[in-house]
Amino acid sequence: MFKNLLTLFRYRVLIQSLVERELKARYRGSVLGFLWSFINPLLQLAIYWFVFSYIMPTRGSMGMSPYALFLFTGILPWTWFSSSVMESSAILISSGNLIKKILFPAEVLPIVVVLSNLVHFFLGLPILFAFLIYYGKVQTTLVYFPAIVVLQLFLTLGICFFVSALAVHFRDVQNIIGNLMMLWFFASPVIYSYLTIAPSIQRYLNYNPMTHILVGYQQILFTGEMGHWPWLLIMIPASLVTFLVGYYFFDRLRETFAEEV
Amino acid sequence: MGIAIQVSDVTKIYQRYSHRKQFRTLKSALLGGNLLAELRPDERFEALNDITFNVREGTTFAIIGRNGSGKSTLLKCIAGIAKPSAGTVAVKGRISALIELGAGFHPEITGRENIFINGIMLGLTKKEIRDRFDDIVDFAELEEFIDAPVKTYSSGMYMRLGFAVAIHVDPDVLLIDEVLAVGDEAFVHKCLDKIAEFRRRGKTIILVTHSLGLVEKMADEALWIDHSRVQLRGDPKKVVDAYLARVTHHEENALVAEEEKAVTEFESPKSAAEHDERESEIEPTSAFARKKGRWGSREVEVQEVTLHGADGTARHVFTTGDPVTVRLKVKSTGTIHDFVFGVAIFNADGMCCYGTNTHLEQFTPVKFSGEGEVRFVIPNLRLIEGTYFLDVAAHQRDGYPFDYHRALHQFRVQSKIKDVGIYRPAHRWEFSSNIVLKPPKSTS
Structure with missing residues (x-):
């Protein structure tokens, strides 16, 4: 398994070109092209701002003000995570040609999914930062930002390895995942603040790794105090273990892919 | 001359997971608590049974057999796409498999971009692709369309591009699975010429085909498999005749x-x-x-x-x-x-x-x-x-x-002669002395 893991490094050029291809192909043929990567999060922000300012104004309590911006700090990393997981549930099947017809390292596929969604996440950041600056919310905790991205990257990769391999054998996974992600969304502090939740419920939320990742983002980018750091320290080994377990599972099933997809 | 490919006691068993009924799939696996155990098959199909042979370096080796006899599985095992259930396959040098042309193409991006990505998938570096880019485009005859998205290509153009990229990987071992069955006459000839050039340059070729004429013309050695087993191996003429019988x-x-x-x-x-x-x-x-x-x-x-x-x-x-x-x-x-x-x-x-x-x-x-x-x-x-x-x-x-x-x-x-019509009159060809043709190899 570790030998296979090391060969991943050899595929970096392949991974890089496939991510490039993914990004190029996504907006190919649309008039605005690559601009959509900026427009999409901008429109998303506008919708949240409209809904939570006019339709159901929230009391921007407990460090959630301005609320639309708070929401946006959570939505961006959440979108990276959920799109990656949902796309990876279909990726091995839709790329069956590669696995069956040419000698192709299958683990590259979920990696490409996660990385190309990471690029979309990054493309949304300038807009987030612009608003953070506008609202005077630039925090010194920003230096921890790369660390939490890496943390989320390993967590997401692990889950995507697991989901993509499982979906090959159980096509049901593709249907389940969509609903599961909806549930997961509400079980993660994106639209609400972790701190406003009753401790009895918080106890359960603590089992959700995305809770800590998202709280991490919100504190690093928005509130500027790192009260959640003990949990984030725990997330370092947790993410790594998720990654390794996910990869192990993928590696064990690897040889069945060519026959099952 | 050394051995380019060594296939030893290769057996390939395909597994069918037929016991899994639709509604007790994931649930039962989760309830059972052991996902990996649930993924064990209960029905087996033997695609290859104890296949052993060597291919010498620089020779052309043909594999023939009926549909479903295991030819393509064997080729996939040699290419490394499928892993033998038992036995080993050793291949010396870089291998390129023409099993499905253009398998890795993405329809939305241009031919140019696809050449690069496909080349990398097949194991080339970016520099190698840049160096060969013009040759590839030239071979595929796609100069005008190279910057158009691949989805706008005709199936013939798609295939030409796929073949061109695969052949320019410049492998030491080339695996060809019936890919010449498609494509117009002119392109097939071009491909055959390219394959002939490979032979002259001392590369090893494995050819899976139903075209027995091609086997007799090109192969140095032939292998006939049927019902997952080797039936006969040796001189192409002999093997083809036994197969035809x-x-x-x-x-x-x-x-x-x-x-x-x-x-x-x-x-x-x-x-x-x-x-x-x-x-x-x-x-x-x-x-x-x-x-x-x-x-x-x-x-x-x-x-x-x-x-x-x-x-x-x-x-x-x-x-x-x-x-x-x-x-x-x-x-x-x-x-x-x-x-x-x-x-x-x-x-x-x-x-x-x-x-x-x-x-x-x-x-x-x-x-x-x-x-x-x-x-x-x-x-x-x-x-x-x-x-x-x-x-x-x-x-x-x-x-x-x-x-x-x-x-x-x-x-x-x-008939080994693929002539057409409804009637074959008795005939012979005669040429004046300034028209020189090599007579066909005797066909019986």
């Missing part, structure tokens, strides 16, 4: 079965009146509408129709140029003075290739009683490859049918 045997059996079915189906005699009705009903309006049938008064009955080869044995499969005898076993109920025997050959399209009878050839019937045999002797079967149907008949000179068999008997003609 087996194919003939199978076709023979299939034709016998079909004929038995046809003859028993129309066994019961039909009266002349009934025949008239039938006739008007089934009179072929087009050449394609020939139905099987048997009718007639059976005053003279054609009891058995057999075709015989040079050695006198009854057969259903012949080779162009063979002598063939059609034997009709006939029986009359009394002494008959007005009778005609006829034979006609139709091809699979229902077109009459030839038909004649004793009356047309101006024999005058005198008398026939009891049992007898009629032989229609063809000293040299001048038909092209294909399946043919035989009509035989016994009737009166005015057409009143005794026993008419329409399309109940069939036979197959094989």
Whole structure:
């Protein structure tokens, strides 16, 4: 398994070109092209701002003000995570040609999914930062930002390895995942603040790794105090273990892919 | 010369997970608590059984066999796409597999971008691709379209690009799986030329194909697999002949079965009146509408129709140029003075290739009683490859049918020459001395 893991490094050029291809192909043929990567999060922000300012104004309590911006700090990393997981549930099947017809390292596929969604996440950041600056919310905790991205990257990769391999054998996974992600969304502090939740419920939320990742983002980018750091320290080994377990599972099933997809 | 590919005791078992019913899949696996255990198969299919062979460096090696015999699985094992369940495959040098052309193309991006990505997938570096880019585009004849998205390509263009990229990987070992079956004549020739160039440069080629002519022309050695096992390996000519003999045997059996079915189906005699009705009903309006049938008064009955080869044995499969005898076993109920025997050959399209009878050839019937045999002797079967149907008949000179068999008997003609038409006249080619051609290799 570790030998296979090391060969991943050899595929970096392949991974890089496939991510490039993914990004190029996504907006190919649309008039605005690559601009959509900026427009999409901008429109998303506008919708949240409209809904939570006019339709159901929230009391921007407990460090959630301005609320639309708070929401946006959570939505961006959440979108990276959920799109990656949902796309990876279909990726091995839709790329069956590669696995069956040419000698192709299958683990590259979920990696490409996660990385190309990471690029979309990054493309949304300038807009987030612009608003953070506008609202005077630039925090010194920003230096921890790369660390939490890496943390989320390993967590997401692990889950995507697991989901993509499982979906090959159980096509049901593709249907389940969509609903599961909806549930997961509400079980993660994106639209609400972790701190406003009753401790009895918080106890359960603590089992959700995305809770800590998202709280991490919100504190690093928005509130500027790192009260959640003990949990984030725990997330370092947790993410790594998720990654390794996910990869192990993928590696064990690897040889069945060519026959099952 | 060293060994380029060594396949030792390779067995490949495909596993079917048929026990998993639709509604107890993920749930039962989760409840069972052991996902990996649940993924164990309970039904097995052996695609390859203990295959062993070597391919010497710089030789062209052909693998032949019927559909489903395991050829492609073997090729996938050599390419490393499938992993043998047992045994080992060792390949020396860079390998490029032409199993499905353009398998990695993305329809939305341009041909240029696809060349780069496909090249990287096949193991080239970016620099290598840049160096070969012009050659690839040139070979694929896609200069004008290289910056158009691949989804706008015709299937021929798509395939040309796929072949061009794969062949420019410049592998030490090239695996080709029937990919030459598609594509227009000109491009196929170009591909064959490229493959010939590979041979000259001392590269190793493994060719999986149904084109036996190609095997005899290009291969240094051939392997025939059937039912997952090696049947024969060695000189291509010898292997192809053995394979053809087996194919003939199978076709023979299939034709016998079909004929038995046809003859028993129309066994019961039909009266002349009934025949008239039938006739008007089934009179072929087009050449394609020939139905099987048997009718007639059976005053003279054609009891058995057999075709015989040079050695006198009854057969259903012949080779162009063979002598063939059609034997009709006939029986009359009394002494008959007005009778005609006829034979006609139709091809699979229902077109009459030839038909004649004793009356047309101006024999005058005198008398026939009891049992007898009629032989229609063809000293040299001048038909092209294909399946043919035989009509035989016994009737009166005015057409009143005794026993008419329409399309109940069939036979197959094989030919290594892929000539076309419905008839093959006896012929030869002659050239003046300033026109020089190499004569074909003797085909038998």
